[in-house]
Amino acid sequence: MENKSKVPAVEKADRIFNYLYYNEAATQAEIARELNISKASVNRLLSLLLELRYLSIEDKKYSLGEKFYFFANKYERYTLIKNISRPYLEELSLKFKETFKMNILEEDKIRTIAKVESSDLIKIPVSENAIFPLHAGAASKLLICQLSNAKLDKLLEKTLPKYTENTITDREELKKELIKINSRKISFDNMEHSEKIKAVAVPVLNKNNRIIAAMSCPCFPERWNEERMGKIAKAMEKACSEIGKRLEYF
Structure with missing residues (x-):
């Protein structure tokens, strides 16, 4: 049998x-x-x-053949990003008492590969290996903002799933947003994937200025104000710059 x-x-x-x-x-x-x-x-x-x-x-x-090496190197790359970024995530979480996570683009989805949750009793929980859609969320938009038009058309439907009233559901409208994000190298989630969560995300860049990962900070709307999020974003940018340099070394 x-x-x-x-x-x-x-x-x-x-x-x-x-x-x-x-x-x-x-x-x-x-x-x-x-x-x-x-x-x-x-x-x-x-x-x-x-x-x-x-x-x-x-x-x-x-x-x-090369496909085996591609699979092995992909796993090693994710593990390397995870291990290098964890101390930075911990430091940021301790300083700002928020949840911080590291995300990557994996084929047709966004995956969290490392996270450190806030020490507060009231916090935003995130599962490691959590999966998110391509079009909704700060990290999601950041990780697809450098994809070609043809690639975006292949990955995204003309009408995208709606999660909240703020979700961008028109592919062409999303593309316009992605151009701005790629120019500024910062992305925001205005309760687009969840009605009770805002977020900011900044990229980890390689030496060719290509985005290889995105650090994000989901935050409850009542804790969000421009001055505080500006400080968080600046600290994240510094951390991501250091992570990028360490990745280049390896």
């Missing part, structure tokens, strides 16, 4: 991956012989895995 639930092609691919991981490289004949898989099956699998970049080939020998 257990064997019937397996997908033969996937199982064979898994065996090939494991074999190449431990042997680094091998010919098609060696893979077929060592794994006891028919030459025809190996030929079809290797061709497909090569096309999908799970494998690479040199001098007729196959090895694990």
Whole structure:
């Protein structure tokens, strides 16, 4: 019964991956012989895995391809950003008694990869690995503001989901907002994703001035005033600048 639930092609691919991981490289004949898989099956699998970049080939020998390294580096990059940013998030949270979080763009969604909640009893809770929409929220808008027009059209519907009365639901109107955000390198959420939460977000930039992450501070409206949020935003900008420099070092 257990064997019937397996997908033969996937199982064979898994065996090939494991074999190449431990042997680094091998010919098609060696893979077929060592794994006891028919030459025809190996030929079809290797061709497909090569096309999908799970494998690479040199001098007729196959090895694990760039897609594995992309997945590994992506995980390492997120872990690095998380570890470097956490002390800064803690310092900001202690100073301003607010919740601070670090967010990244992951394919078609925004993900929180690090957060430090306020020590106050009344606070805004945020789950680590929380997911947010692309078009609503300070960090969300900041993280998509440098995407091309074509990419935005691919990711965003013409009419976007409405969460509150302040949510921008027209794609073209959102694009105009994104141009301003990219110019200013700061983004605000005026209760666009939640009726009871405002927020400010600033970017972590690489050496080419590209946004690689966004630090945000969600805040209850009654705690929001221009002078206080200006101080918070300035402190966040300083922290993000230092985080960016440390990331460049690594």
